Amino acid sequence: MSISADDLFDQSADNIRRLGLSEIPFTESPIDLQSDVLRRVFTGRQAELRQVFSQFQSRERRRILVYGRIGIGKSAFLLEVLSVLRRKRPNMLTTYISLPANLDLATTALIAVAQAMPDDDYAQRQLYQMGIPTDKIIRERSSKAGAAMVFTGELSEKDFPIAASQYPTVSLDRLLERAQEQHPDGILIAIDDLDKQNPSRVRQLMHDAQGMLKGRAWFMLTGHPTGITGDLLTSERGLFDLQIPLEELDPATTYQMLINYLSSARLNNDCTDPSDPRCVLPFTPEAAERFCAASMGKPRLFNRLGNTVLATAASLQVDRITLEVLQQGLKAATPSLLKQAALNAQEERIRLLLQQRGNLSDETVTIEELESLGFRTFSDILPFLEKLESADLAYRLNQSDAKAYAPILLPSEDDSQS
Amino acid sequence: MVATKTVDESNLRMEKAKRFMLAFQDCVRETNGDRTKIHQFIQANLAELDDDFLAVLPQVFTSLIAEKTPEDVAVLFFDFGYNLVEFPLGSRSLNLELCIAVFQLDLEVYQRKTLPNQWAMTQNNLANAYLERIKGDRAENIEQAITAYQLALEVRQRDAFPEKWAMTQHNLANAYSNRINGDRAENIEQAITACQGALEVRQRDAFPEDWAITQNNLAIAYKNRIKGDQVENIKQAITAYQRALEVYQREAFPEDWAMTQNNLAIAYVDRIKGDQLVRDGQWQEGLSLLLNSVNLFSKSDNQLAHANALFQTGRAHETLADWEKAQLYYRDALRLYRHLDDALGCAKSGLGLGSVLVFQGHLQKGMTELATARDLYTTLDQTARAADADKIYQAAQRALAGQAVEVPV
Numbered sequence: 001m002s003i004s005a006d007d008l009f010d011q012s013a014d015n016i017r018r019l020g021l022s023e024i025p026f027t028e029s030p031i032d033l034q035s036d037v038l039r040r041v042f043t044g045r046q047a048e049l050r051q052v053f054s055q056f057q058s059r060e061r062r063r064i065l066v067y068g069r070i071g072i073g074k075s076a077f078l079l080e081v082l083s084v085l086r087r088k089r090p091n092m093l094t095t096y097i098s099l100p101a102n103l104d105l106a107t108t109a110l111i112a113v114a115q116a117m118p119d120d121d122y123a124q125r126q127l128y129q130m131g132i133p134t135d136k137i138i139r140e141r142s143s144k145a146g147a148a149m150v151f152t153g154e155l156s157e158k159d160f161p162i163a164a165s166q167y168p169t170v171s172l173d174r175l176l177e178r179a180q181e182q183h184p185d186g187i188l189i190a191i192d193d194l195d196k197q198n199p200s201r202v203r204q205l206m207h208d209a210q211g212m213l214k215g216r217a218w219f220m221l222t223g224h225p226t227g228i229t230g231d232l233l234t235s236e237r238g239l240f241d242l243q244i245p246l247e248e249l250d251p252a253t254t255y256q257m258l259i260n261y262l263s264s265a266r267l268n269n270d271c272t273d274p275s276d277p278r279c280v281l282p283f284t285p286e287a288a289e290r291f292c293a294a295s296m297g298k299p300r301l302f303n304r305l306g307n308t309v310l311a312t313a314a315s316l317q318v319d320r321i322t323l324e325v326l327q328q329g330l331k332a333a334t335p336s337l338l339k340q341a342a343l344n345a346q347e348e349r350i351r352l353l354l355q356q357r358g359n360l361s362d363e364t365v366t367i368e369e370l371e372s373l374g375f376r377t378f379s380d381i382l383p384f385l386e387k388l389e390s391a392d393l394a395y396r397l398n399q400s401d402a403k404a405y406a407p408i409l410l411p412s413e414d415d416s417q418s
Numbered sequence: 419m420v421a422t423k424t425v426d427e428s429n430l431r432m433e434k435a436k437r438f439m440l441a442f443q444d445c446v447r448e449t450n451g452d453r454t455k456i457h458q459f460i461q462a463n464l465a466e467l468d469d470d471f472l473a474v475l476p477q478v479f480t481s482l483i484a485e486k487t488p489e490d491v492a493v494l495f496f497d498f499g500y501n502l503v504e505f506p507l508g509s510r511s512l513n514l515e516l517c518i519a520v521f522q523l524d525l526e527v528y529q530r531k532t533l534p535n536q537w538a539m540t541q542n543n544l545a546n547a548y549l550e551r552i553k554g555d556r557a558e559n560i561e562q563a564i565t566a567y568q569l570a571l572e573v574r575q576r577d578a579f580p581e582k583w584a585m586t587q588h589n590l591a592n593a594y595s596n597r598i599n600g601d602r603a604e605n606i607e608q609a610i611t612a613c614q615g616a617l618e619v620r621q622r623d624a625f626p627e628d629w630a631i632t633q634n635n636l637a638i639a640y641k642n643r644i645k646g647d648q649v650e651n652i653k654q655a656i657t658a659y660q661r662a663l664e665v666y667q668r669e670a671f672p673e674d675w676a677m678t679q680n681n682l683a684i685a686y687v688d689r690i691k692g693d694q695l696v697r698d699g700q701w702q703e704g705l706s707l708l709l710n711s712v713n714l715f716s717k718s719d720n721q722l723a724h725a726n727a728l729f730q731t732g733r734a735h736e737t738l739a740d741w742e743k744a745q746l747y748y749r750d751a752l753r754l755y756r757h758l759d760d761a762l763g764c765a766k767s768g769l770g771l772g773s774v775l776v777f778q779g780h781l782q783k784g785m786t787e788l789a790t791a792r793d794l795y796t797t798l799d800q801t802a803r804a805a806d807a808d809k810i811y812q813a814a815q816r817a818l819a820g821q822a823v824e825v826p827v
Contacts, residue, residue, distance in 0.1 A: 362749045367757045376716060377728060377750035401780040403746055 015314035019282040025265035026306035030076035035083045040264045042080045043257035048244050052081055055242055061186065063219045063239065068246030070195060070390045071300030074222040077246060078190050085188065092185035098193045105209035106168035109189045113175050122178055126171055169212050176216040188218040195224035206239065213239060248297030255292050282319060287326040294330055294410065301392045308333045330410045341391030349373055350384045354394055354407045361404030432474040438466045439478055443494045456501045464508050472515055479523045492527035495520040496540065503547055511552040518547045538573035541566045542586050549593050557598035564593045584619035587612045588632050595639050603644035610639045630665035633658045676714040708734055725754040729767050736774055744774045765794035769807050776814045785814050
C-alpha cells in the first residue's frame with residue numbers, strides 16, 4: 001500500500017512529536033533564530049558579555065573585536081549582544097551584516113546602516129546606487145540650492161542610473177550623521193564573518209578601514225584569531241578598545257545549553273533545572289552527558305550533532321534518546337559531516353593521515369609525511385587542516401607553542417556498541 | 419723501483435686526462451658548442467674529473483701544445499672552463515678549481531700584448547670562478563676576483579667595448595657587494611657605482627635581461643647600503659627590484675621572478691625595520707610578495723631557495739610580531755634545511771624559532787632550539803651569531819630560574 005506525500009509529512013512530524021518536541025531546535029546558523037528564541041537558547045559567555053556591556057556604559061564610542069576559532073559561537077554572541085541592546089537601548093541603532101566577499105569594510109558598513117534606515121531617502125538612495133534592491137522607488141533629485149545641499153533645496157526628479165558608491169567612507173559618515181539625529185544613543189555596526197576571508201585580506205581591510213573605525217559609530221567585529229590579532233596593526237595602533245577571545249564551553253555550560261535548546265522546542269514541559277532529569281528529555285541524562293562530551297564544547301559541532309542525533313532518533317521512531325540511540329545518531333554524524341564537507345582527494349588524504357596519526361603538528365610532522373601528501377611544508381597543508389576544522393572533521397589542539405590538529409573522532413559503523 | 423712506478427702512474431693519469439680533453443674537443447666541434455649536449459658529455463664522463471685530473475692539467479696543457487698550436491689548446495681549455503663553470507653536477511668545489519686552473523693556463527697563451535681581447539675575457543672568467551670559489555680563504559678569493567676584473571677592465575674600455583665593459587662592471591659590482599676586506603660601506607659604494615655604470619650601457623630596450631639582472635644587483639647593494647639615508651636607500655632598492663620585475667615575468671623567468679620577488683619582499687620588510695615607514699602599511703605588500711615567492715619555490719626543484727624564502731617569511735612575521743606565523747615558517751624552514759643538510763640554514767632558522775618560542779614564554783622548547791643553533795654556529799665558526807643565540811639562551815635560563823629578566827630580542 002503506497003503512502004501519500006501528505007501522510008509521509010505527517011509521519012515525519014509525528015516522529016519528532018514522539019520525542020516530545022515540536023521541531024528539531026538545533027541550527028548551525030544563529031542568524032536564523034528569532035530574537036526571543038536566541039534569548040532562550042543562548043547559554044554561558046557571562047564573563048564575556050559582562051565585558052562587552054561595561055563598554056556600553058561609556059559615552060565614548062568603542063570598537064570591540066570578538067575572535068575565536070570557526071564554529072565557536074562568535075555570530076551567536078554578536079547577535080545576543082545586539083538583541084540585548086535592542087531591548088535595553090531602544091534609542092540606539094543596531095545593525096548586523098555578514099561581510100560580503102570582495103567588499104571593503106566601509107561599503108559593508110554603509111550597506112548595513114542604510115538597510116537599517118528604510119525610511120531615510122539618503123540611505124535608500126545609497127543602496128539603490130549600489131544596485132541593492134530597496135523597497136521604495138528611488139528617483140534622482142537635483143537641487144537648485146547647490147550640490148552641497150542636495151536635500152534642502154527645491155527638488156526635481158528623474159530616473160536614477162545605477163552606480164557603485166565611489167566614496168563609501170564619506171557616504172557612510174554622512175549617513176551616520178543623519179542616523180545620529182534619529183538615534184541619540186548612537187549607532188552600532190556589527191560586522192560578522194571576517195574569518196571567512198583570507199587572513200591577509202582581512203589585515204588589509206582593517207588597515208584601509210582605520211579612519212572609519214575611529215569615526216562616528218560603535219563597531220563590533222568578529223574574526224579568526226590569526227586573521228586580525230597578533231600583528232602590529234591591532235596591537236600597536238589601538239584599533240580595538242576590547243578584544244574578546246571566545247573559547248570552548250565547559251561541560252556544565254554545554255549541558256545547560258542542551259537543556260535550553262530542548263526546552264525551547266519541548267511540547268509538554270519547560271523544565272530547565274539541571275538537577276531534574278526531565279530537563280534533557282527526550283535524552284536520558286546519561287545520553288545527554290555523552291552527547292555534550294562528543295560536542296567538545298563547540299557550539300556549531302553541538303548543533304550539527306544535535307541535528308543528526310534527533311533526526312536519527314526520529315527515524316528510529318523512539319521516544320527516548322538512550323545511550324544506544326545516541327550511539328546510532330553519532331555513527332550517522334561522520335558520513336553526514338563528510339557529505340557536507342565534500343572533500344577533494346587531497347583533503348581526504350590529509351584527513352586519513354590525520355586519523356591514522358592521531359594528530360598533525362608543525363612541530364612533529366616529518367618531511368617524508370609531507371612529501372607523501374605531495375608537499376614540503378606544514379604551511380602548505382595548513383589550509384587543508386583548517387578546511388577539515390571548518391567541516392568539524394578536525395579540531396585545533398589547545399597548544400600555543402605549535403599548530404597541532406587532531407581528528408574529531410565519533411563512533412563509526414566499525415565500532416562495537418558501548 | 420717505487421719512483422718509476424709513480425712516474426708511470428702519473429703518465430697514465432696524464433694520458434687519460436689528455437684523452438678526455440681531446441674527446442671534449444670533439445664533442446664541442448660535433449655539437450657546435452651546444453651547451454646542453456656538452457653538459458651531457460661532461461655528465462657521462464663525470465668520473466674522469468677528480469683531483470688527479472686537476473693535478474695533471476698543466477702537463478696535459480704542455481703536452482697538447484707540443485702537438486697542436488698554442489691557440490688551439492687555449493681555445494679548448496677555455497671552452498672546457500666556460501662550460502664547466504655552470505655545470506650543476508659533481509663536486510662544485512672541484513669544478514671551480516678546474517675552471518681556475520684552465521683559465522690560468524690559458525693566460526700563458528693569451529698574453530695581454532698579443533691577444534688583449536682574449537686575455538681580458540679570460541681574466542673576466544677567471545674572476546667569476548674566484549668569486550664563487552669554495553676552497554681557500556673566501557676574503558682572499560674575492561680579492562683575486564676584484565683584481566682580475568680590474569685587469570679585464572683595463573682592456574675592456576667603455577668606448578671600445580661597451581657591452582663587455584658593462585658586463586665586467588656588473589661582475590665587479592657583485593664582487594664589491596660580497597667583499598670582506600676593506601671598509602664595508604665603501605665597498606657597497608663601489609658596487610653601486612659599478613652597477614650604475616653598467617646600466618648606462620645596459621639599457622632596457624636594447625638589453626632587457628641584462629638590464630634586469632643589474633637592476634636586481636643594484637637593488638641588493640642599495641638595500642645593504644650603509645652610507646646615506648636608510649629610508650631613501652630602501653626606496654631606491656624597491657624601485658630597482660620593481661624595475662627588474664618589469665622584465666622578469668613570472669611565466670618566462672619563473673625562478674628569477676621568484677628570486678626578485680623574494681628580494682623585493684625582504685626590502686619591504688627591511689623598510690619596516692627602518693621604523694619611519696612602519697605606518698605606511700607596506701608590510702602587507704612585503705608579506706604578500708614573500709608568500710608569492712614561497713608559493714613559487716614550493717613548486718620548483720630549488721629546495722634551498724624554497725627554504726630560504728620560508729626562513730625570510732618567518733623573519734618577516736617575527737618583525738611584524740605575528741609570533742604564531744613566525745613559528746610556523748621558521749619550523750618549515752628548519753625542517754627543509756635539515757632535509758637538505760644545510761647547517762647554516764638550520765642554525766639561523768633554529769635561532770629564529772628559539773627566539774620566538776622564548777619570547778612567547780615557551781622557555782624550555784625555545785632553549786632547546788637555541789642550544790642547537792648556538793652549537794651549529796660554533797661549528798661553523800660564526801662566533802658572533804653563536805653569542806647571539808647564547809645570549810637569548812642565558813636570558814631564557816634565568817627567566818626559567820624565576821629571575822625577573824628582560825629577554826633581549
